[in-house]
Amino acid sequence: MLQRIRLTIRKAAPEAVETISYQMPTFKLNGKGLVYFAAYENHIGFYPIPSGMKAFEKELSPFKQGKGSVQFPIDQPIPYDLVRRIVVFRAKENRERSG
Template structure:
């Protein structure tokens, strides 16, 4: 089997509710940071800003994996603590609503980490 080379192709591997959840993740990321460059990395949809990793996500049978390394998970540790986690990953189970607002805030945090606002430096 050949490697998937685009996010559209990746999403095409899924159907039904899982695909809808993955498309929602994609929409949140693209709406929150329209300048992010979309690609595939590590076999999953990847978003970079100024050449630096912004976030990644992936679909699985029972959850959507969300990867906001290096510091996105640390900054939201309390809110993410209700979800199963791995090193640099969090699992949003298909049995619960997708935490769209939380995903949006994590993307905003990662954007601010990559592009600190000069005015905020004081």
């Protein structure tokens, strides 16, 4: 699961740099956080920053959420296409803010 999320992010933002931040796998673009993710006992935490959450509010509504995070239960299919679209959105947003 985590490897597939990582590959989904990598394909959606190939220029992003992988690192660890806040003790979890992180992708950065132009030196700024793009998305974070981590495994927990019952879910995968995906952190697309609040703007990524707001832009996909309706599609994320079935999942438990925090201010800048969403929980994908491990006993349900992970919405990889939604993850990809959020990363594409965040990468575009990041480029526009840096450019």
